[in-house]
Amino acid sequence: MDIVISNSSPLPIYEQVQSQIKNAIVSGELKEGDGLPSIRTLAKDLRISVITTKRAYDELEKAGYIYTVAAKGCYVAQKNLSLIREENLTKIEEHMRSIIAIAPSCGLTQEKIIEMFRVIYEEK
Amino acid sequence: MKGLLLKDLYTLSKQTKVYLLFIIMFSVLPMYNANCFALIYAAMLPMTALAYDERSKWNTLAKMMPYSETSIVLSKYILGFFSIGLALAVTTSAKLITPLFSEERFEPTDVMVIAVVASLAVIMLDVTLPLFFRFGVEKGRVIYIAVMAVMAIMVVGFAAGAFTFAMNSSAEYDLNIPIILLALLLVTAAVSALSVRVSVAICRKNTD
Amino acid sequence: MRRNDAMNAIEVKGLCKSYKDFSIDNVSFYLPSGSIMGLVGENGAGKSTTIKLIMNAVKRDSGEITVLGTDNISKEFHLTKEDIGIVLDEAYFPEVITARNVNSIMKNTYKNWDASKFYGYLSTFKLPEKKVFKEFSRGMKMKLAIAVALSHAPKLLILDEATSGLDPIIRDEILDIFNDFTRDETHSVLMSSHIVSDLEKICDYVGFIHEGKMMFFEEKDRLLEEYALIKTTKAEFDQINSGAVKGKKITEYGVEALVERKALPKELVTEHLCLEDIILFLAKGGNR
Numbered sequence: 001m002d003i004v005i006s007n008s009s010p011l012p013i014y015e016q017v018q019s020q021i022k023n024a025i026v027s028g029e030l031k032e033g034d035g036l037p038s039i040r041t042l043a044k045d046l047r048i049s050v051i052t053t054k055r056a057y058d059e060l061e062k063a064g065y066i067y068t069v070a071a072k073g074c075y076v077a078q079k080n081l082s083l084i085r086e087e088n089l090t091k092i093e094e095h096m097r098s099i100i101a102i103a104p105s106c107g108l109t110q111e112k113i114i115e116m117f118r119v120i121y122e123e124k
Numbered sequence: 125m126k127g128l129l130l131k132d133l134y135t136l137s138k139q140t141k142v143y144l145l146f147i148i149m150f151s152v153l154p155m156y157n158a159n160c161f162a163l164i165y166a167a168m169l170p171m172t173a174l175a176y177d178e179r180s181k182w183n184t185l186a187k188m189m190p191y192s193e194t195s196i197v198l199s200k201y202i203l204g205f206f207s208i209g210l211a212l213a214v215t216t217s218a219k220l221i222t223p224l225f226s227e228e229r230f231e232p233t234d235v236m237v238i239a240v241v242a243s244l245a246v247i248m249l250d251v252t253l254p255l256f257f258r259f260g261v262e263k264g265r266v267i268y269i270a271v272m273a274v275m276a277i278m279v280v281g282f283a284a285g286a287f288t289f290a291m292n293s294s295a296e297y298d299l300n301i302p303i304i305l306l307a308l309l310l311v312t313a314a315v316s317a318l319s320v321r322v323s324v325a326i327c328r329k330n331t332d
Numbered sequence: 333m334r335r336n337d338a339m340n341a342i343e344v345k346g347l348c349k350s351y352k353d354f355s356i357d358n359v360s361f362y363l364p365s366g367s368i369m370g371l372v373g374e375n376g377a378g379k380s381t382t383i384k385l386i387m388n389a390v391k392r393d394s395g396e397i398t399v400l401g402t403d404n405i406s407k408e409f410h411l412t413k414e415d416i417g418i419v420l421d422e423a424y425f426p427e428v429i430t431a432r433n434v435n436s437i438m439k440n441t442y443k444n445w446d447a448s449k450f451y452g453y454l455s456t457f458k459l460p461e462k463k464v465f466k467e468f469s470r471g472m473k474m475k476l477a478i479a480v481a482l483s484h485a486p487k488l489l490i491l492d493e494a495t496s497g498l499d500p501i502i503r504d505e506i507l508d509i510f511n512d513f514t515r516d517e518t519h520s521v522l523m524s525s526h527i528v529s530d531l532e533k534i535c536d537y538v539g540f541i542h543e544g545k546m547m548f549f550e551e552k553d554r555l556l557e558e559y560a561l562i563k564t565t566k567a568e569f570d571q572i573n574s575g576a577v578k579g580k581k582i583t584e585y586g587v588e589a590l591v592e593r594k595a596l597p598k599e600l601v602t603e604h605l606c607l608e609d610i611i612l613f614l615a616k617g618g619n620r
Contacts, residue, residue: 180425188387190442
């Protein structure tokens with residue numbers, strides 16, 4: 001598993017760890033039942049704070065991506081497709097909101113935006 | 125405490141050779157003045173050790189290591205006792221042995237006088253060590269020299285006087301030497317015990 | 333904010349100590365077991381004094397200090413010192429001693445002294461065994477002190493400016509050693525330094541001491557999340573809630589400021605923020 005922490009990213013470090021592990025799970029790189037490195041080992045290997053890795057794991061567990069076995073460690077949970085779908089839906093909504101926020105600076109109306117979208121979509 | 129003693133021995137190792145030479149030289153000379161000097165010189169060893177400690181600020185580090193204040197203090201006293209003891213042993217041996225090689229006769233009173241000087245050297249240690257613990261070697265040095273000067277004069281003066289006294293009275297008085305030696309030992313021990321107590325109290329308070 | 337689980341390696345509450353022209357004023361912080369805490373502050377801020385107070389090498393006036401579960405003025409603290417590795421800024425072994433001598437001395441000082449480990453560090457750090465201390469460079473002196481501190485199975489390392497005076501390559505190696513030391517969750521490190529970038533590399537917590545007061549004590553990553561560094565025009569700056577501005581530098585050409593991230597509009601581009609920036613802005617108060 002590759003985890004790369006960037007200091008120049010606007011994302012907090014725990015989010016970077018969290019999202020990279022999440023992507024590895026979603027893409028199948030990490031399979032259900034795979035063990036994750038301990039919070040402490042991961043922190044020391046990445047040279048980041050233990051508090052941060054713990055937070056990342058806590059968030060992943062809350063979101064259902066991993067689960068903890070007491071005294072053993074953290075493992076990848078069963079891929080919950082509807083969960084992922086929901087997450088991606090939220091992402092799409094966020095992107096849409098950003099578009100709507102920036103559009104006025106180019107003088108784009110709603111119709112013009114939809115038109116642009118149609119063009120790009122059909123390029124595929 | 126063994127660690128502390130080792131540290132002092134290693135620190136003083138180069139000095140020690142010079143010291144030993146001095147002490148042996150002066151102890152062997154059949155002159156009371158020289159013998160006294162050897163004993164008092166021996167009493168200076170702890171001061172040198174303390175000076176090295178001070179230079180490297182060892183004491184700050186030592187306070188954070190598992191040494192008790194008592195061991196830190198005692199190690200310096202033991203150093204002093206040991207070196208004075210050594211000088212005493214050498215001097216006494218010399219007094220016992222030289223009659224075999226020269227015309228000198230062995231005078232029991234010699235031993236007594238040497239013992240008294242040794243006791244005075246220890247007492248000098250007892251007076252000055254607390255001062256060093258209190259003021260440090262650098263600042264304490266002035267006080268130390270004053271005390272040493274006074275005591276050195278006293279000791280040498282006493283030795284000279286005792287020598288004459290011994291010369292004059294060995295025939296007249298039947299000095300019970302073993303009792304006198306025992307008394308000296310007890311007095312010195314008592315003063316030393318008191319001095320150690322004072323030094324430990326000073327060290328405790330010095331955590332400032 | 334207190335953690336209730338696992339013992340804290342160090343707990344300091346309301347620590348006060350007065351000197352003629354300086355005082356430690358009501359300093360409080362805690363170091364959870366398994367963590368690395370950085371104590372940062374300018375020279376003379378009180379870092380070394382705080383460390384001496386923690387080890388009871390200097391007697392505190394008031395407050396509570398607990399180290400590895402023991403009150404540091406109790407008789408038992410004597411035994412606790414066996415588990416604490418110390419590296420101090422200017423206090424060393426007498427200068428005429430060699431590393432070999434140090435081994436013999438420490439063997440008779442610490443119950444858990446491990447001579448093979450010590451010699452291992454000597455060789456890793458390329459320190460000569462038989463040279464006298466006087467002939468060591470400052471960097472070598474620190475490395476020897478670190479070797480000693482690590483060789484008696486300590487649970488807690490207390491380091492006062494342990495990396496100052498070392499070249500960047502060695503500093504990095506040594507920071508790695510401290511980082512690895514805490515792979516074990518019963519091991520903790522308190523390190524003071526004025527080289528903020530070193531602390532930023534490995535610390536979990538940061539405490540900033542300034543003129544004897546603890547200005548803040550916080551999780552390092554949260555600090556970097558909470559604050560943002562911006563460079564804007566005066567006009568843009570004035571639009572920001574002044575309560576969220578923790579420090580600013582106003583020049584003829586614009587404003588550079590440390591601001592609470594949440595008070596900023598989302599589109600505003602922020603500069604790369606490092607711990608040193610936070611310290612500098614907070615130390616200078618409102619204005620730079």
